[in-house]
Amino acid sequence: MLQRHVINHRQVAWLVGGVLMTGGMIGLYQSVVRVSRVDAWSFQIIPIIYAVLIAYVLFELGHAFPGKNLFEILFLVCGKWVGGFINLILLLYIWMILVIDVKGLSYFIQASLLPQTPLEVILLVFVLLMMSYSTLEVTARVNEIFFPMNVISSFLMLCLLINEYDAQRLDPILSTSLKGIFFGNYMTMGMFGDVLFFGAFLPVFIQPRLFFAGIKHGVMIVGFTTSLVMLALLTVMGHIIASRLNYPVLALVQQIHVTDFLDRVDIFLLSIWFPSFAIKVIVAFLALLTGIGSFAGGTQHKPFIPSLGLFLIITALLSFPQVEDVERFVGYSFTSVVLIIQVPLLLFLWIRARIERRRTGNIKSDFPPGTRYSQFYGTMEWTSNLSILGCLLTVLVGKWCFEQSMVVSQYVAVIVMVLLAIALVTSYLQMQTVNRYLHKTGRKKFGTHT
């Protein structure tokens, strides 16, 4: 069923962006600010590296096992029983993401839009909406409308808040302990681990390198945009207020007071955020359907939709009795669970993919070396990778400088933002280079799969 879908590189990048960007908006920001305080703006650096590593493992899998999704690969590599057991753990992991998002979003809608509506009804309507999408292609196309709107609205929000900024709220920058900064990054890693469920759609992405470049670009869009939003949050509210709010980003939008007639901008933004949230949940639901479908031979997903929808409603209702529970789980437990599941699995899959590629003699790069495209691709890849590593290094050096002289550390945030912007642009060029090369050589065939 999945093989018939048509997803291009831009849609992949934007889907990844949509999934990751909305994932943290409910329940993550305040926990990160509580721990990393004024230095919460650096909360994306290690998670970006982690997400790129996941994308790399998926790229290797795409090469080694063409036409197979993550669940099928596990069945193939580990056999029926062990593979089935690992797939069951993966299904539980995706179910956990779904429960967090569905319940978190229901609380968010109740708090922001529908305070009189019972939570059960909001949740029911939301799950019914989710059940109506049964293909990734439709979701990707809907996301093509809402993701750019979401990103543009985020930048617009930053501009409209211009009269509220106070840079002194960031002072003293880099005063948080290194452990605090690291823990802010650690909390966000769980959210960026969501990239793994794109493994369920591996057969949709015909060219693994284009898929990898698309995911990397999506991750960079999120890394750059959410860092700016976090910086705005800290400079508008300060870390003390931001860490005590349930929905700091919503409160940030409510701070926009451009004129007397434009003081409820949050209503406009909620109409963009809600579909974006929905898309994230739909992608996770499709991954869950694919996973369950793989147990039944992976033929048709539609028979599972009503039963899974009902299962999700009842389990989401019984999970997280209070809104604070969602925040506490996302902030303090989710990443640990994600890392326990993902790290050994990714290591195992990477080793198996390398072995498989070596066994079949498929270890050469799909870019012939020495061509104009491969040289430019290599330059862009190195630049973006070094920019990401440069962000990490800048924070570490800045922290060391803070101990010596506070003046130098003032520029660290600016340097990190510039490096993130460079990584964003170069990841885009990396993606476009692969796309142009594939077009030129005629290897890009949408809608077919071999």
Place this chain on the structure above:
Amino acid sequence: MDKLFQIVFGCALLIMFFRYHQKKKRWDPSQRRIVGLIYLLTLLILIASLFPNVQLMPVNYINDYFSPQMMMWVKQS
């Protein structure tokens, strides 16, 4: 959970199960088993939710036992 919602949800589950019973002959045996298992799990969870103070969800367990320890560790550092 609201009692009225539980009744509505129970009715929806019954209707869906009836439809599954009608359609299941057209599906593969493995599909039939999996869908049946999911309905059974849903029904069991619905019944368990009728009893107060029954905590079923693993996420709640993790949240109750692991998160506070993690919070304490972060605060200490």
